[in-house]
Amino acid sequence: MYQVEVRQGNRLEKYRVPVGYNLFRLLKEKGFYMDSLCSGRGFCGKCKVRIVKGDTTASQCSPDEAGHLSFIERKEGIRLACRVQVNEDLAVEIPESSQRDAVILTEGESDVALNPRVVKRYVELPKPSLDDQSSDVDRLEKALDASGRLHATVIKGLPQTLRANDFKVTAVLFDQDIIAVEGGDTSDAKYGVAVDIGTTTMVGFLMDLATGQQLDVYSAINPQRQHGADVITRIDFTLENQNGLEVLSGLVRDEINSMLRAFCQRWNIRSDMIYHMTVVGNTIMMHLFAGLPVKNIAVSPFIPVIARSLELEPWQVGINMCPSGRITILPMVAGYVGADTIAAIMASGMVERDELALLIDIGTNGEIALGNREGIITCSTAAGPAFEGAHIRYGMGGVKGAISRVRIAGDGIRYDTIGGQPPRGICGSGIVDAIAQMLKAGIVEATGRMKNSEEAKVELSDGLASRVKELDGKPAFLIASKEEGALDDIYICQKDVREVQLAKAAIASGIHILMREMGVRYEDIQKVYLAGGFGNYIDYDHAADIGLIPSQLRSKIVAIGNAAGTGAKMALLSKGYMEMAEFIRHKTSYIELSSRPDFQSAFVDFISF
């Protein structure tokens, strides 16, 4: 056990924590307010703390972490709390700057306070007698002054719970319904889970609904991936296999149950004390989770079964939480603009403001939204998962060992990997960097054609020319080699460049069409929200250099991290945000790009760098 002393403003506290305990987790648990968009995953760079005592800790900064800190900050012992494990006695200060810009609950512009749909009420009921022969249910409902639905399983257990606890119980209400009755006063134990089901990755957040604190995060690869990397392949799987829909539903539900099991074990809570779950993701993921057929989303006119929010009871989808609790799937816009986009729009706050904003969520698909409080238009581009490292020869996700930064300096190449480990592959931000730098160095032409080794020898420095090789008869550029310590020779090849061209052209064309549809110019757009972990990692200049984001908007970019997950948490923590999600759905319209000839021509315009 080590001692950690924490100061925030006038508050000074001391804690004893186990060896290796995460500092961010400690601060969140103890109710210190710190801004965080990525929930302690090291993406957003917002949870800055000053290490006042603890020299080793102050200097242990990894290259990735350092990317979030200025030179002066590093000298002053500033670190990201989420990257600090307690391995000595520490004294820590939370600077004022880390308390600004909170997205959840404390944002100045929003008046929605912690107000979850789950409410716990401790009541001491009058005991039955010959003078008061009211039924158990009447007795409870009278004390609560409640009149909603009462689940049959709750009614069944009521007599025993009342009598084993001297008629002192805690009722759990979801809106007006009594969903559980627990013996004694349990009003402090109230949990919810927000889940973001991505096509590639899933993230879940365990939230304490009594305090609004985020307790834990769980992330995993979406196990449906074994049946297809993108949504279309998954839809095909449900069509080609008799039980395909059930198989895909089962996989994602099992993973969510694993998540809940992990949360319950780590935090020593009973699964039936998780009363509410909010779920976001693209429309196909939402359908598969709910067990709804996706067939008609795949073919024109691309009709989903449901777009409004859907409330399920856990038994309906086989989720192991409070049996009469609720699972809320957030509303969707259309077949290819889902609950994740509505959640991201909500998290960005763009629908609450007058200023015109553009939101770009680059995941396995690229969803784009443009608008303000007057209304929002959205579209989806088949950007493909290039920026998640898929369909890229040496691509990989943003995990340890991935090359996340690339610089071509003079004759050679420098790169950083996540976790500072030997390179195993290259992730989205590394790909953007590499291609932008290859363009600048003349290795890639504006058309996307890569120079071959003959041309390279003539036009490039020897150092760079020696890295231009050939793979499958096409040019390929060596980013990292085994000789230099990589686990494999890692190339960017011609096909990778083409993939990135297709992806960036799709996104740029989508932005173009939305702007044309709304009749606005670049100077009208005041903010560009980049959602998704990718948005926190990439070099904005490089993204503009390759044309992923119009260079006119370069200076307006704000990375908002896993905004879909943030939106799911907001809906979990506050009824008001759940209503706002429905409001956003009604304010938001969808532009079907596939039906527009002007999209095709824009795409051609944007295909070159």
Next chain:
Amino acid sequence: MYQVEVRQGNRLEKYRVPVGYNLFRLLKEKGFYMDSLCSGRGFCGKCKVRIVKGDTTASQCSPDEAGHLSFIERKEGIRLACRVQVNEDLAVEIPESSQRDAVILTEGESDVALNPRVVKRYVELPKPSLDDQSSDVDRLEKALDASGRLHATVIKGLPQTLRANDFKVTAVLFDQDIIAVEGGDTSDAKYGVAVDIGTTTMVGFLMDLATGQQLDVYSAINPQRQHGADVITRIDFTLENQNGLEVLSGLVRDEINSMLRAFCQRWNIRSDMIYHMTVVGNTIMMHLFAGLPVKNIAVSPFIPVIARSLELEPWQVGINMCPSGRITILPMVAGYVGADTIAAIMASGMVERDELALLIDIGTNGEIALGNREGIITCSTAAGPAFEGAHIRYGMGGVKGAISRVRIAGDGIRYDTIGGQPPRGICGSGIVDAIAQMLKAGIVEATGRMKNSEEAKVELSDGLASRVKELDGKPAFLIASKEEGALDDIYICQKDVREVQLAKAAIASGIHILMREMGVRYEDIQKVYLAGGFGNYIDYDHAADIGLIPSQLRSKIVAIGNAAGTGAKMALLSKGYMEMAEFIRHKTSYIELSSRPDFQSAFVDFISF
């Protein structure tokens, strides 16, 4: 096939029906309005028709049926439609008098028309296109202008139902919820079932919710009976056997499923077109059906788990009907005054009137209600099932072969049996007759003591004296003997007289306490509603003679048949009556007799004849 010509007022119709078809059923099916309280079971004597052509039929009247008809009616060929099987060509007239006094829907005093909670709406939806990419659910909800819950299974089947039926579908709404979506226009096919679960017998009614017509009746012995004849024994069974509650729940649910199967087969309807079920019965039967523990009802202060109405989805109780339909258990008053009493109060109409009325429901227990629109007080008496023939040495239910009428005339005995068959035992109305006549003849003394054969020889005529025998060392009076054609020698014995004394004293004391509680006298009571099949059978004079009903109220008796079942049907056919059932619950209070010393002393006062 025979031809049946039916005339009602100006309406004249001809039908061809199979041999042996029931006339009542035909008339109900074809939409002729006839009053019926017992739903064609021969109890209420209300479905009178005149046989204009068909001499054999006109004269085939059984003694029981004849009891409902005057001498002149019989001469004029009047019969009860429910007792007529078509075995020749017939011409039938429905006299105007058979259309009066309807309890359901047409009663002058009630303004509640056919208005079931289940509504069907046929809609033709606009088809999806690239210009209208609304989700299937949005498309449907917009057309219906509905915004209630949509069951997950309904959502799942929606895409297929819409597309297989050219987007022309019928939505089934239960209140605001969409519980099913069917292809094409099915708005005429809308069924519900009302069930009365008695401790001894169960009755179910198949109702056409589109027309309000009763289509069919199903009755059966409550299969729980194998685990105890009365509610206390059943409660004990749940306490003494680990799965006792599940066993009893399962038995009654299985029987209801058999009922539904029978209805569906006979009427060729799909089980998923039965959308709503209303259920009444005493509080213990309601708890066992819902699977709720009954332990606390058995011991002071006799607390039920629930008294308000309870809405269940069919899967929760394993009932095979529309999977997202509803089962409504009507509200109860207390542990021993159940949904059957509330339903009977509703069917009697007493809560809607100024006149003070007394309602007596003599079944396995005896529930009594006293009041008017100002309020109602109720009690339950442990009358025991003597009037259902139980605990009576030669007792039996009101089925074929039961002695249902007894007269002691001069030196001998005359009796009628149900169905005119050789006697097998004696049912409730026969027991009341027998004891009343034995009292009058001096065979039973006012204290309930029976004369022994020595005394009989001195005081009675030779014919009667010869019938006084001895069983188990106590006097017994021979009602029917094998020599006279009975299947067994059938006696009323001393113990039977004591059982009847206990039962009638309990009911009379209950009436007395309610009247004292309300501060009213016999002359203040304007109607006495006798609910239960028993009430249609018994001789009111004899009931007064033995003190079952105070003689001062004799002239005010109105038999209302299976009023509990009628109430269940009313709640099924009209939302208004469902609301009225809750209204009655709030207007009704319960007097616990077991806690009152004045009940004990009244009981002693009433024990003698």
